[in-house]
Amino acid sequence: MIQRFVEIYLNDLDHAQRYMIALIGSLMIILACFKLWPVSPPEKVEFQDFSSNEEILIDNAIITQQADSPPPPPKPMVPVPVPNDEIIPEDIEFPDIEDFSPEESLSELPGRGETSGKAQLVGDPQTDPMLLKIVEPTVPQAVKDRNIKAQIDVTFLVGADGTVEDAFISEIRLFEGDSYHVVEQIGYGLLEATIEAALKWRFTPARQDGEPVRTYVENSFNIGF
Numbered sequence: 001m002i003q004r005f006v007e008i009y010l011n012d013l014d015h016a017q018r019y020m021i022a023l024i025g026s027l028m029i030i031l032a033c034f035k036l037w038p039v040s041p042p043e044k045v046e047f048q049d050f051s052s053n054e055e056i057l058i059d060n061a062i063i064t065q066q067a068d069s070p071p072p073p074p075k076p077m078v079p080v081p082v083p084n085d086e087i088i089p090e091d092i093e094f095p096d097i098e099d100f101s102p103e104e105s106l107s108e109l110p111g112r113g114e115t116s117g118k119a120q121l122v123g124d125p126q127t128d129p130m131l132l133k134i135v136e137p138t139v140p141q142a143v144k145d146r147n148i149k150a151q152i153d154v155t156f157l158v159g160a161d162g163t164v165e166d167a168f169i170s171e172i173r174l175f176e177g178d179s180y181h182v183v184e185q186i187g188y189g190l191l192e193a194t195i196e197a198a199l200k201w202r203f204t205p206a207r208q209d210g211e212p213v214r215t216y217v218e219n220s221f222n223i224g225f
Helices: 002-010 015-036 141-145 190-198
Strands: 111-113 130-133 149-158 164-176 179-183 202-204 206-208 211-213 215-223
Touching: 149 190, 164 190, 190 215
Parallel strands: none
Antiparallel strands: 111 164, 130 202, 149 164, 149 215, 164 179, 206 211
């Protein structure tokens, strides 16, 4: 009968249909194996009691409290004036430059010229004098031979006509390398040559209220640079 079934039904099927029938049969066999496969019962696990009668001691909790912040520093004490305090006036009067004599303040350093001009002498004029002519000093050969380097500051008294009425050495800086120190004398006739050159300088006169006046200016001579 099976042979007859095969001849009637299977002989009329093509290759693809036969493949699908074989695949379905294989799957049914696999499912039957899973369903009919014997399964062993799970092992019983005995319950273990891990509890014990050991006592656990817990210390009493200590309640802490944050300390208060330190008090602020005391306010500074305001000084209280006493009757013996001396009040210094704010307006301090300074003597005018006319009250100073150039010979008194710079008498120890070389300087010469006439200071008997009749024009007014103003310490801080409205219009400063402007330099018109510079004369460099003749440096003595001894200064060149010794390679002396110096900066000589000269104070000029410029007259109302722009000429130099007087000139004074105000400071002498003697250089050694990049450093210097202030000295009072150099020697070799250098200061005298500097004053002689300074007296030949020319300026436009300073002016106060539109009028030419006498005043002081300062310039420097660089020697050996």
